Amino acid sequence: MNLFRLAGDMTHLASVLVLLLKIHTIKSCAGISLKTQELYAIVFASRYLDIFTDFISLYNTLMKLIFLGSSFSIVWYIRSHNVVRRSYDKSQDTFRHYFLLLPCLLLALLVHEKFTFKEVMWTFSLYLEAVAILPQLVLLQRTRNIDNLTGQYVVLLGAYRGLYILNWVYRYFTEPHYVHWIPWISGIVQTLLYADFFYYYFDSWKNNKKLQLPA
Numbered sequence: 001m002n003l004f005r006l007a008g009d010m011t012h013l014a015s016v017l018v019l020l021l022k023i024h025t026i027k028s029c030a031g032i033s034l035k036t037q038e039l040y041a042i043v044f045a046s047r048y049l050d051i052f053t054d055f056i057s058l059y060n061t062l063m064k065l066i067f068l069g070s071s072f073s074i075v076w077y078i079r080s081h082n083v084v085r086r087s088y089d090k091s092q093d094t095f096r097h098y099f100l101l102l103p104c105l106l107l108a109l110l111v112h113e114k115f116t117f118k119e120v121m122w123t124f125s126l127y128l129e130a131v132a133i134l135p136q137l138v139l140l141q142r143t144r145n146i147d148n149l150t151g152q153y154v155v156l157l158g159a160y161r162g163l164y165i166l167n168w169v170y171r172y173f174t175e176p177h178y179v180h181w182i183p184w185i186s187g188i189v190q191t192l193l194y195a196d197f198f199y200y201y202f203d204s205w206k207n208n209k210k211l212q213l214p215a
Contacts, residue, residue, distance in 0.1 A: 001059075002170050008163035009063060015156035016070045022149040023077050028087040031143055031150040034078045035097035035135035041071040042101070043132060047125035049118050092142050095135035104128040113182060126183055130190040133157065137197060146211045155201055158194035161187055 023029055048064045055061065077084045108124035136154065140146055165187055171178045197213070204211040 002167060002174075004163050004167035004170050008160050008167055011156050011163055012160035013063075013066065015153050015160060016067070016074075018149055018153045018156060019074060020070060022147075022153070023074065023081075023084055026149075027081075027083045029078045029084050030087045030089065031140065031147060032078065032088075032153075033093050033095070033136040033139045034075065034088060034090075035093055035095050036132055036139075037071065037074045037078060039097055039100065039128060039132035039135070041075050043125045043129045044068045044071050046121040046128075049121055089139075089143070093135065093139050095138050097135050100128065100131050100134070104131070111182065113180075123182055126186040130186040131193070133190070133193055137193065140197070141213045144212050144214075146213070151201055151211050154194070154197055158191065158198060161191045161194070165191060 019032065022032070044064075044067045048068055051061065051064045051068070078088050079085060104127040105124050107127050108120050112120050112123040133154070140150070140154070165184075168180075168184055168187070200213055201211055
């Protein structure tokens with residue numbers, strides 16, 4: 001494992017911890033899209049089907065368990081927690097996220113590296129992760145005023161994917177025959193979706209003003 005991969009994993013983990021900190025300590029999910037969190041739960045459930053059959057390393061297994069557990073915990077908090085669920089704004093979080101599932105599944109059935117159940121589901125998870133942030137970005141654009149923890153959560157998610165791209169570039173130049181177009185293209189699409197948010201986030205940070213997205 002190289003430094004870019006480790007940094008990417010730690011940034012991804014930090015994004016989850018920031019979100020759990022917001023939900024657990026403040027008892028609020030204001031500004032958080034349940035639709036995006038449900039998509040992430042599906043991403044990890046379909047990606048880690050091998051968690052009990054293929055052992056790679058203790059680190060790998062722990063990270064899988066953390067992301068699986070945290071994603072479903074967040075969905076439970078927003079849907080079922082007596083206090084947290086009251087702060088969820090269903091009227092603003094209206095992106096029809098289930099419409100993303102079928103196109104991603106069909107694409108995975110058509111474009112994959114190997115036609116097996118686990119491989120197709122892993123590919124499906126890559127395609128779905130690339131667009132899972134869309135409901136969150138739409139919600140933030142509608143609400144406009146974004147609190148610090150929500151902004152940090154989205155920035156850390158984008159940074160995680162950016163670091164993974166650097167990991168792929170590093171491995172391409174240091175490992176023979178390292179070519180994986182599916183995760184590369186999915187990762188680039190995912191990163192590009194964050195570009196507009198990143199611009200306004202760093203503009204607000206540079207000018208020391210509250211983060212607001214244009215309507």
